[in-house]
Structure formats: structure tokens, C-alpha cells
Amino acid sequence: AQxxxxxxxxxxxxxxxxxxxxxxxxxxxxxxxxxxxxYPGQHLQLLLKYFSGDPLVKGIKGFEAEFIKSKFSFNxxxxxxxxxxxxxxxxxxxxxxxASKLTFGTGTRLQVTL
Amino acid sequence: GAVVSQHPxxxxxxxxxxxxxxxxxxxxxxxxxxxxxxxxxxxxxxMATSNxxxxxxxxxxxxxxxxxxxxxxxxxxxxxVTSAHxxxxxxxxxxxxxxxxxxxxxxxGTRLTVV
Numbered sequence: 236a237q238x239x240x241x242x243x244x245x246x247x248x249x250x251x252x253x254x255x256x257x258x259x260x261x262x263x264x265x266x267x268x269x270x271x272x273x274y275p276g277q278h279l280q281l282l283l284k285y286f287s288g289d290p291l292v293k294g295i296k297g298f299e300a301e302f303i304k305s306k307f308s309f310n311x312x313x314x315x316x317x318x319x320x321x322x323x324x325x326x327x328x329x330x331x332x333x334a335s336k337l338t339f340g341t342g343t344r345l346q347v348t349l
Numbered sequence: 350g351a352v353v354s355q356h357p358x359x360x361x362x363x364x365x366x367x368x369x370x371x372x373x374x375x376x377x378x379x380x381x382x383x384x385x386x387x388x389x390x391x392x393x394x395x396m397a398t399s400n401x402x403x404x405x406x407x408x409x410x411x412x413x414x415x416x417x418x419x420x421x422x423x424x425x426x427x428x429x430v431t432s433a434h435x436x437x438x439x440x441x442x443x444x445x446x447x448x449x450x451x452x453x454x455x456x457x458g459t460r461l462t463v464v
Contacts, residue, residue: 269453278355278457279393279442325392336383337444337453341392 237262237328241340248316249348256311256343258300258326268309269327269337270300279325285309286331296320321347351377353445355456362433362463370428370459372443377454378423379445384416387440387458396441399426433463 238261248254260266270282283294290302300311309326326340352375362368372382381400385393397413399405399420407413415437417429426445430437443456 271455279444279455281452284452336395336398338395339392342390344390 237266237330237338239326239328239338239340241324241326241343243343244341245344245346247346247348250318251315252347254311254313254316254320254345256324256326256345258309258311258340260307260309260326260328262307262328262330265331266328267331268300268302269329270294270298270309270311271325271327271339273323273325273342275322282311282324316345316347318347318349321345351445351447351452351454353379353443353454353456355443355459357459358457359460360462362461364434364463365432367429367431368433368461370430370441370443370461372426372428372445372456374424374445374447374454377445377447379426379447380423381446382420382426383444383446383453384418384426384428385442385444387442389440393442396428430461433461435463437461438463 240259242257268285271279273279282298283292285292285302293299298313302309324343327337329335329337354373356371384396387393396411397405397407399418401420401423405418420426442458444453
């Protein structure tokens with residue numbers, strides 16, 4: 236079974252600071268990788284996803300993530316965060332080729348201060 | 350884009366009663382729906398996977414007789430929490446998938462409080 240680790244549980248940044256949230260997964264085969272965001276009081280929204288191809292994936296709102304297969308990592312980055320990026324961020328994986336269940340990491344709470 | 354409607358958004362019920370939560374895919378046919386539970390400040394824990402017209406597959410440790418899942422059509426899945434107790438209070442989220450590769454769409458969640 237697959238598992239996902241997010242080592243940063245709570246991150247506090249000032250506006251305009253750069254962001255990198257770690258995500259590592261464990262699985263014996265190939266996977267699809269996702270980052271979701273959950274703004275306070277709202278539902279999960281997809282930021283970006285990786286299925287295959289270019290390991291550097293660009294998503295919405297200026298976010299990007301890089302899949303490094305050798306490190307089993309899919310870290311999320313943003314060059315300059317905004318106060319509105321304050322939210323909970325979840326990394327998730329599922330085996331490729333199937334509409335199978337997503338396994339989520341424990342989430343990272345990002346707090347951006349003015 | 351794909352939209353999943355989940356109702357109710359909030360429900361308070363008395364201990365011992367049952368609560369039904371609906372999850373509808375509004376503009377696509379959902380061959381598979383997933384039900385998650387999210388505890389405060391924690392991740393989403395998958396409870397069960399439901400495929401239209403077949404019995405749901407429950408994750409280990411989830412009581413199938415307590416959390417009844419019905420996926421009677423390609424646009425509707427329901428989760429019924431039977432004989433609810435305060436420890437069932439949580440945030441329940443559904444997710445729907447259409448064709449393979451179409452991605453997952455999440456409902457807005459249901460906050461259940463059992464008093």
C-alpha cells in the first residue's frame with residue numbers, strides 16, 4: 236500500500252517569502268501525484284497534478300511542484316507567497332492507471348503574515 | 350469544470366439517531382465515489398470506496414454496518430451514519446471520479462455533530 240509523508244506540519248511565512256513544502260511517498264510502482272489546497276471553511280481544491288512527462292508541473296495560483304523519482308518526492312513551491320495563500324495543503328498519491336483511492340499526507344498548515 | 354454537491358453542509362443530531370449525507374456529481378457521471386473522514390487539524394482518512402451498482406469497499410477498521418454507503422446511480426452516493434454517537438462527530442467529505450484520468454472532484458464536506 237502507498238503512504239505519504241509531509242514533514243512540515245505548520246509553516247509561517249511573511250508575504251513575498253518563498254515557499255517549499257515537502258512531500259515524500261512510498262509505493263512499489265508508478266504513481267500519480269497531487270497537491271490539494273483547503274482554504275478555511277472550504278472544500279479541497281486541486282492545485283496541480285503529475286501523471287507523466289515533464290517532472291516540473293505548474294499549477295494554479297503560481298504554484299509548481301517537481302517530481303524527483305529517485306527521491307520519491309513531490310515538493311510544492313511558490314516563489315512569493317501571498318496572505319491569501321493561508322490554507323492547509325495536502326499531498327496525495329494513487330497508483331497510475333486506475334481511478335483508485337487517493338492516499339493523503341497529514342497536511343501542512345501554511346500561515347502567511349502581512 | 351466538474352462539480353460535486355454534498356448535502357447537508359452541517360448537521361447536528363441526537364445520539365442514537367441516523368444521519369444521511371448525499372453526494373451528487375452535477376455535470377458528470379461518477380463511476381467511483383470515495384468517502385473520507387477528516388478529524389480537526391488532521392488529514393483525510395479514506396472510509397470506503399463505492400462503485401455504482403455494487404457494494405462499497407470499506408477500509409480496515411471502518412464499521413460497514415455503522416457507515417452505510419449506497420451508490421445507486423452514476424450521479425448519487427449516500428453515506429448514512431447509523432445510531433450516531435458523539436465520537437462519530439467529524440467532517441465527512443466525498444470525492445467523485447468520472448472516467449479514468451479525469452481526476453478527483455471533492456464535495457464541500459459535511460460537519461456532523463452528535464450531541
